Structures are given as structure tokens and as C-alpha cells.
Amino acid sequence: MNITGGTAAGNLTDRIGQLVKxxxxxxxxxxxxxxxxxxxGMLLxxxxxDTHPAEVLDLLAAATLDLFQGRNVVMIEDIWKERRGVRSERHYFQEILVNSDNLTHLFxxxxxxxxxxxVVVCRKTVNVGMLFAQARRVVRDIGQL
Structure with a gap:
């Protein structure tokens, strides 16, 4: 289901904008x-x-899709759920932290x-505990989409 469609798209779009801000x-x-x-796989x-070329932002969105729902990731989720006896359609991976040379990315x-x-991108000097705490707080408080 494309989340930007439907009659509540304006409200949903506004809430996503508020969450990201x-x-x-x-x-x-x-x-x-x-x-x-x-x-x-689209950026909402x-x-x-800074300003970034649209191609870079589109690649980030596509990479996020692969990171969470790529074929191998889904296979791993399914195996773990099967071995643990979980009978849910909910995705197993909920948060992923990626460090690059200069940045920390939290998905x-x-x-x-x-x-x-x-996605939250911070300087590499960020306190990772505070990154998780603040991002989770904002998602909990505003992220009821």
C-alpha cells in the first residue's frame, strides 16, 4: 500500500513532515x-x-529499502521467526545503526x-545513547502515523 495515497494523504504527509523536522x-x-x-522505496x-543532489537522496531511500527488506534480509527474518516459533507478519528488524567514516545513521x-x-544522520561524534533515546522519543511522540 502506498502511504501517500488516499484521502488522508495530506494529514499523513503533514505528520511525516513534522516527524522529520x-x-x-x-x-x-x-x-x-x-x-x-x-x-x-520512495523518500517521503x-x-x-546541506543541499544534496536528488540522486543521492533517491539512493538513500533505495538503500534503506534493501537494508530492511532486501531478499536476504527477509530470508533471515523468516528463518529467525520460524526457529523462534513466531507467527507474525511484523518485521523482525526494527532499528539498524550504521557508522560511516564521518557519520552515524540510525534507521x-x-x-x-x-x-x-x-532515518537520522548525525555527526560521528554523537553520543549513540542520546541518539537512540532522542530519536525513539520523537518517533514515539510524533510518529503515530
Whole structure:
């Protein structure tokens, strides 16, 4: 299901925009935040300190889709759920932290819609505990999409 469709699209779009802005404002050392639709792999909203070419942002969205729902990831989720006797359609991986040379990227599925993943990009000097705490707080408080 494409989350941007339907009669509530304006409200949903507004709430996603508020969520992404709050993440950018409230998470320490945040340089960018965004939201990706996992059903389409499209970037729904983005807030950054710098301007980035559209191709880079589109690649981030596509990479997020692969990171959470790539063929091998889904296979691993299914095996783990089977071995643990879990009978749920809910995705197993909910949060993923990725460190690059200069940045820390936190990817979180929203609780209310597992077809939306938010991304928070911070400087590498961020306190990872504070990154998780603030991002989770914002997603919990505003992320009821």
C-alpha cells in the first residue's frame, strides 16, 4: 500500500513532515533526517543542513529499502521467526545503526506503520545513547502515523 495515497494523504504527509523536522531539531548533532516508504522505496520527506543532489537522496531511500527488506534480509527474518516459533507478519528488524567514516545513521521503523522507516544522520561524534533515546522519543511522540 502506498502511504501517500488516499484521502488522508495530506494529514499523513503533514505528520511525516513534522516527524522529520522534529528529528532534525531534537536529535543531538543531527545533520539530516528523512522518511522512506517501504512499499515503494520512495523518500517521503527530508530535512538536511546541506543541499544534496536528488540522486543521492533517491539512493538513500533505495538503500534503506534493501537494508530492511532486501531478499536476504527477509530470508533471515523468516528463518529467525520460524526457529523462534513466531507467527507474525511484523518485521523482525526494527532499528539498524550504521557508522560511516564521518557519520552515524540510525534507521527506525515507525511503531504504527512498519511500511515507514525514518532515518537520522548525525555527526560521528554523537553520543549513540542520546541518539537512540532522542530519536525513539520523537518517533514515539510524533510518529503515530
Amino acid at each position: 522534529a528529528l532534525r531539531d531534537d536529535v543531538p548533532e543531527c545533520v539530516a533526517s528523512g522518511a522512506i516508504d517501504m512499499s515503494t 520527506a527530508v530535512e538536511t543542513l 527506525i521503523r515507525t511503531e504504527s506503520r512498519d511500511d515507514v522507516v525514518i
